[in-house]
Amino acid sequence: MAEQQKNDTVDKDFLATFARGLEVIKSFDAQTPAMTLTEVAKKNDLSRASARRFLLTLQKLGYVSSDGKQFRLTARVLDLGYSYLSTLNFGGVITRYMEEVTLKLGESCSASVLDGQNIVYIARVPVRGLLPINLQIGAKLPAYATSMGRVLLAAMPQEHLDIFLAEAPFEALTPYTLTEASQLREEVDKVRQQGYAINDQQLELGLRSVAVPVFDRHHNVRFALNVSTHVSKVSKEKLIAEFVPLLEETAKKITASLP
Numbered sequence: 263m264a265e266q267q268k269n270d271t272v273d274k275d276f277l278a279t280f281a282r283g284l285e286v287i288k289s290f291d292a293q294t295p296a297m298t299l300t301e302v303a304k305k306n307d308l309s310r311a312s313a314r315r316f317l318l319t320l321q322k323l324g325y326v327s328s329d330g331k332q333f334r335l336t337a338r339v340l341d342l343g344y345s346y347l348s349t350l351n352f353g354g355v356i357t358r359y360m361e362e363v364t365l366k367l368g369e370s371c372s373a374s375v376l377d378g379q380n381i382v383y384i385a386r387v388p389v390r391g392l393l394p395i396n397l398q399i400g401a402k403l404p405a406y407a408t409s410m411g412r413v414l415l416a417a418m419p420q421e422h423l424d425i426f427l428a429e430a431p432f433e434a435l436t437p438y439t440l441t442e443a444s445q446l447r448e449e450v451d452k453v454r455q456q457g458y459a460i461n462d463q464q465l466e467l468g469l470r471s472v473a474v475p476v477f478d479r480h481h482n483v484r485f486a487l488n489v490s491t492h493v494s495k496v497s498k499e500k501l502i503a504e505f506v507p508l509l510e511e512t513a514k515k516i517t518a519s520l521p
Contacts, residue, residue, distance in 0.1 A: 337377035
């Protein structure tokens with residue numbers, strides 16, 4: 263009798279709608295990173311009307327994006343598991359490659375994805391004493407003022423970039439920060455052509471960084487990889503001559519390790 267009462271309490275407290283919403287999120291995976299409304303409904307055994315409500319709710323909350331035909335998760339889903347993710351060694355092999363970069367260069371190596379106007383750190387191998395900013399996994403920085411942000415913006419379709427530029431806050435974080443949409447567009451075009459981005463004290467005085475894209479096997483940009491240093495230690499010329507080749511080589515190794 264007591265066991266029955268306990269089960270009744272559990273069932274009463276169980277929110278089926280919330281559970282189904284989580285299942286919708288989990289249905290996006292490596293095999294189906296993007297799905298139509300019909301595909302989401304079929305995979306989750308939902309009616310099209312129910313699937314539509316879940317997807318539009320998740321989209322309004324920022325966890326799902328849509329190009330008008332397909333839906334895909336955004337980096338904001340990382341917020342759901344931030345505390346847990348912070349305790350993990352992200353990606354195993356990926357982190358090992360990043361550790362190799364840090365050992366060779368003696369500088370911090372990070373990886374991030376784009377989430378709206380920000381980049382979100384998904385992995386980081388730090389070197390102490392460079393930045394006062396606490397950059398843990400899940401930390402966010404403005405995309406317009408970071409090397410990784412510009413690499414990720416360079417991979418955007420033009421219409422999405424137009425929206426980003428129209429909505430970007432463009433705060434002058436340092437005297438060197440680009441604060442005009444036209445300036446950033448020109449910089450992103452340059453990044454797209456040369457294949458890497460350099461940020462010279464535009465986020466933090468004294469900070470110099472370089473970033474490259476990491477592609478999946480279908481040549482889609484999955485995330486950005488960067489190395490940060492201090493202006494007194496490494497010149498821009500050295501970044502290009504020594505850091506860029508190593509980062510590009512590492513990015514190719516990571517691509518080969520991705521499913």
